[in-house]
Amino acid sequence: MPDFYDALEIRDSALREEQQFDELKKQLHNARDHAPAYTAILADVDIASVNDRTALSVIPLTRKSDIAKRQSELPPLGGYAAVPMDSFYNVFASPGGIFEPGAARDDYWNFARGLHAAGVRAGDLIHNTFSYHFTPAGLMVDSAARALGCPVFPGGIGQTELQVQVMARLKPRAYCGTPSFLKIILDKAAEMKIPLDTLSLGLVGGEALPGSLRTELSDSGVEVVQFYGTADLGMVAYESSAKEGMILEEKVIVEIVRPGTGEPVPEGEVGEIVVTTLSPEYPLIRFATGDLSAFMPGSSPCGRTNRRIKGWMGRADQTAKVRGMFVHPSQVASVVSRHDEVLRARLVIGRVDNQDVMTLKCEIENHQESIEQLIERSVREICKLRADIELFAAGELPNDGVVIEDARPLD
Numbered sequence: 439m440p441d442f443y444d445a446l447e448i449r450d451s452a453l454r455e456e457q458q459f460d461e462l463k464k465q466l467h468n469a470r471d472h473a474p475a476y477t478a479i480l481a482d483v484d485i486a487s488v489n490d491r492t493a494l495s496v497i498p499l500t501r502k503s504d505i506a507k508r509q510s511e512l513p514p515l516g517g518y519a520a521v522p523m524d525s526f527y528n529v530f531a532s533p534g535g536i537f538e539p540g541a542a543r544d545d546y547w548n549f550a551r552g553l554h555a556a557g558v559r560a561g562d563l564i565h566n567t568f569s570y571h572f573t574p575a576g577l578m579v580d581s582a583a584r585a586l587g588c589p590v591f592p593g594g595i596g597q598t599e600l601q602v603q604v605m606a607r608l609k610p611r612a613y614c615g616t617p618s619f620l621k622i623i624l625d626k627a628a629e630m631k632i633p634l635d636t637l638s639l640g641l642v643g644g645e646a647l648p649g650s651l652r653t654e655l656s657d658s659g660v661e662v663v664q665f666y667g668t669a670d671l672g673m674v675a676y677e678s679s680a681k682e683g684m685i686l687e688e689k690v691i692v693e694i695v696r697p698g699t700g701e702p703v704p705e706g707e708v709g710e711i712v713v714t715t716l717s718p719e720y721p722l723i724r725f726a727t728g729d730l731s732a733f734m735p736g737s738s739p740c741g742r743t744n745r746r747i748k749g750w751m752g753r754a755d756q757t758a759k760v761r762g763m764f765v766h767p768s769q770v771a772s773v774v775s776r777h778d779e780v781l782r783a784r785l786v787i788g789r790v791d792n793q794d795v796m797t798l799k800c801e802i803e804n805h806q807e808s809i810e811q812l813i814e815r816s817v818r819e820i821c822k823l824r825a826d827i828e829l830f831a832a833g834e835l836p837n838d839g840v841v842i843e844d845a846r847p848l849d
Contacts, residue, residue: 505518
């Protein structure tokens with residue numbers, strides 16, 4: 439099967455559902471017996487009866503806020519691990535203020551299937567620009583690359599000129615990172631008049647991939663496919679060469695539910711992505727991501743038979759991801775609390791020249807001349823991102839409860 443990672447990708451859909459729910463029962467027993475956080479949650483669940491999605495939907499959701507609370511009470515992992523700490527190589531801090539482990543086995547985060555579907559093969563050199571600091575993003579790719587037999591250059595983030603110089607000398611075939619940083623690298627290479635002729639493939643994630651940016655990158659000679667995953671879960675869904683929706687990873691069970699309720703939405707309706715992992719070390723049962731998407735009908739023309747989602751379609755909680763970093767309404771509130779002159783604020787996220795830009799609009803009274811610079815500094819310190827600052831008189835901003843307005847086009 440040269441075009442497929444394994445036989446799981448092309449199994450009959452009914453067989454997949456049956457086999458995944460057999461694995462789910464084992465996972466529920468594993469979580470209840472070995473992960474203290476789930477002992478109480480699953481105490482009254484008749485695991486033998488969890489044979490379908492209706493039965494699964496009765497189990498309570500697990501949210502990041504639940505994990506954060508338990509981790510503060512029972513560090514480091516809050517009782518969500520089902521194996522001893524000596525089974526892990528790393529502990530990471532993910533966006534959102536929670537911690538998660540990395541286990542000592544290749545492809546722990548299930549990224550190899552997505553890399554293979556993108557066209558990466560054994561021996562391909564991968565230039566990886568995901569961060570190796572704090573978050574697991576960089577090591578997610580490294581772990582998958584080892585499973586595929588691919589060497590990795592750990593470029594990490596920033597240092598654009600140096601990234602171009604290294605790529606020109608090492609001549610990688612594939613890039614992994616955010617699509618916006620790939621554009622920055624290609625623009626810098628053109629400015630430096632350094633050809634990156636061998637770079638032909640990009641596996642991108644961490645932010646939205648607008649159609650215009652995909653076209654621009656393709657015109658530059660790099661065909662990009664995107665994936666959807668999180669630091670908590672690993673790979674959830676990925677594009678293949680068909681680029682018609684995102685195919686679900688085989689080692690997760692995905693539901694689309696009505697935000698705030700946990701109840702599955704009708705087929706094709708937009709709702710919150712809820713994921714149950716089938717990896718044994720760190721089981722997450724009905725983990726609510728806060729991300730919105732919808733199931734697509736049918737299967738991919740590439741021949742993979744698993745269900746597809748439409749990709750990332752926004753957030754259920756006003757949280758936004760900007761240049762690979764989550765920005766939360768609570769962070770905007772923290773900026774406001776630092777400055778007595780700011781009455782109310784609204785963070786607007788847009789896109790200019792295929793780059794994400796943030797503008798913090800502030801209602802102000804009795805302000806000093808340097809207030810814009812002071813607010814900008816607070817945004818940098820709290821959100822770790824830059825924002826333009828616009829000042830308004832009291833009452834000029836919409837009173838609609840929106841703290842973060844994501845005005846980026848999805849296409």
